[in-house]
Amino acid sequence: MHTINRRTAIASTAVALGGLALGGRAALAAQAATASTMFDASKNPTPEKIAPYQPRFGRTKPLVAVVGLNEGTIISDFCIPFGVMARSGVADVVSVSVTLGPVKMQPLTFQLQTTVDAFDESHPQGADYIFVPAVENDSDPGLLKWIKSQADKGCTVISICYGAMAVANTGIFDGHRATSHYSNESFRAKRFPNVRWQKNIRYVADGKVVSSAGVSASMPTSIALVEAIAGPEKAAQVARDVGIDGWSSRHDSDAFQSDPGNADMPARDAKPDVTLAIPVKAGDDEIALAFTAEAYSRTGNTMAYAIAASKAPVRLAHGLVVLPDLVVGGPTKVERTLAPLKAHEATRALDIALADITKVYGPKAARNVALFMEYPGTR
Missing domain, CATH: 3.40.50.880 (Class I glutamine amidotransferase (GATase) domain)
Known part of the structure; x- marks a missing residue:
């Protein structure tokens, strides 16, 4: 089985899937030459x-x-x-x-x-x-x-x-x-x-x-x-x-291709500079957790982990089970811990994440995350 380097993959703002590096102006320029025929x-x-x-x-x-x-x-x-x-x-x-x-x-x-x-x-x-x-x-x-x-x-x-x-x-x-x-x-x-x-x-x-x-x-x-x-x-x-x-x-x-190359984002091989902990607990919404984790990871600045009171598996609201990476008070240094998930609407979690990313990493980072996710809220 082909595996990935988790840190490198998450740091990338130009995701490599199926052996194709999606980032870079040259790659997108090549796409533009034939995309009109689609x-x-x-x-x-x-x-x-x-x-x-x-x-x-x-x-x-x-x-x-x-x-x-x-x-x-x-x-x-x-x-x-x-x-x-x-x-x-x-x-x-x-x-x-x-x-x-x-x-x-x-x-x-x-x-x-x-x-x-x-x-x-x-x-x-x-x-x-x-x-x-x-x-x-x-x-x-x-x-x-x-x-x-x-x-x-x-x-x-x-x-x-x-x-x-x-x-x-x-x-x-x-x-x-x-x-x-x-x-x-x-x-x-x-x-x-x-x-x-x-x-x-x-x-x-x-x-x-x-x-x-x-x-x-x-x-x-x-x-x-x-x-x-x-x-x-x-x-x-x-x-x-x-x-x-x-x-x-x-x-x-x-409309989501307006920033080809994501020039202001960290390079693909850049090391995320913040270890970000996302608290997880029984009953958390799967969609809210996924949107939160993906949004922060797409900035290239953070390495996101699930943190809980213990390493015991955590059953989410509709049956998915997440395995915590970190334990509260454990030995791993965490630069930042997010507030517990409280979103009543699943998609609200993405709005919350993008607003915080704007505040912490700047509007360009938030916009590029939204563009990649094809999310119209921050276009």
């Missing part, structure tokens, strides 16, 4: 809709799996779909790792509920939906084999952000419309020419394959799945609960 989905006459759920195998609820590599899974891409679907109550939601052991996301560590092998033993007919988050090694054979096997069993495969690269590697996207993060427009078109790639859209739903754009798009994509399963009224209720106004696929990804 279909501009802003011309679509109607928003996307995920096909309504069709019950299978006598299940009372659809079975949804969120899969993660044990090394190099992006925290928000995993936790947001899990959090939205679990809190909605419209599906049975399972967190799945490719192999046994902890899942080291960027930047925190989780213990998931089962493995792909154990999931297959318990559910030989397969899931109804699987979410595939961004992972560093998008060619991991165990991950690709499982994605393909689930698709062959008739499930709908939903990629989040750079998770599209892993799904595209299976061939499932060939001949279908799909999207991904704005920063890989040229790369994905060249690497996977048989996919009908689109830009300027939050998510694309083409039959049994669904794909989303950058980080924050995972929220409306997940709400769109709630709508497909339980209807628009339930989707609207869940949207209000997590703190978003709507879940339309309409989106202007071009």
Whole structure:
């Protein structure tokens, strides 16, 4: 299994996923040369809709799996779909790792509920939906084999952000419309020419394959799945609960490319200068924790860790289990500890983090984090 240097990966403001360094003016300039040939989905006459759920195998609820590599899974891409679907109550939601052991996301560590092998033993007919988050090694054979096997069993495969690269590697996207993060427009078109790639859209739903754009798009994509399963009224209720106004696929990804190269951010190999502790306790919201951890880590200035009263696993609000890195009063020097998570709306945590990043690291840092996450609040 290909692994990452956790400190280097988190320090990077130009994330390296699937062997491609996304940062730097030269890389983005090369993208610009061919990105214009990609279909501009802003011309679509109607928003996307995920096909309504069709019950299978006598299940009372659809079975949804969120899969993660044990090394190099992006925290928000995993936790947001899990959090939205679990809190909605419209599906049975399972967190799945490719192999046994902890899942080291960027930047925190989780213990998931089962493995792909154990999931297959318990559910030989397969899931109804699987979410595939961004992972560093998008060619991991165990991950690709499982994605393909689930698709062959008739499930709908939903990629989040750079998770599209892993799904595209299976061939499932060939001949279908799909999207991904704005920063890989040229790369994905060249690497996977048989996919009908689109830009300027939050998510694309083409039959049994669904794909989303950058980080924050995972929220409306997940709400769109709630709508497909339980209807628009339930989707609207869940949207209000997590703190978003709507879940339309309409989106202007071009607007988030205004700072190519992120010139004022720390270099990829720069060492974060602040050890940042994020307090975790039982019942904390998965989405709020993920947004907080990812936002600070994206600044390049901080190395974020989960801190708790002990190293005992901490069960979050909807079933994910985080493994604390640090213990309160322990020997590791911590330059800064955040206030405990108190956000009533999950997305409010990102607003709180960006406001603090503006204060501590400056508005440029906060803006670049928001641009990368395709978050409209600080554009």
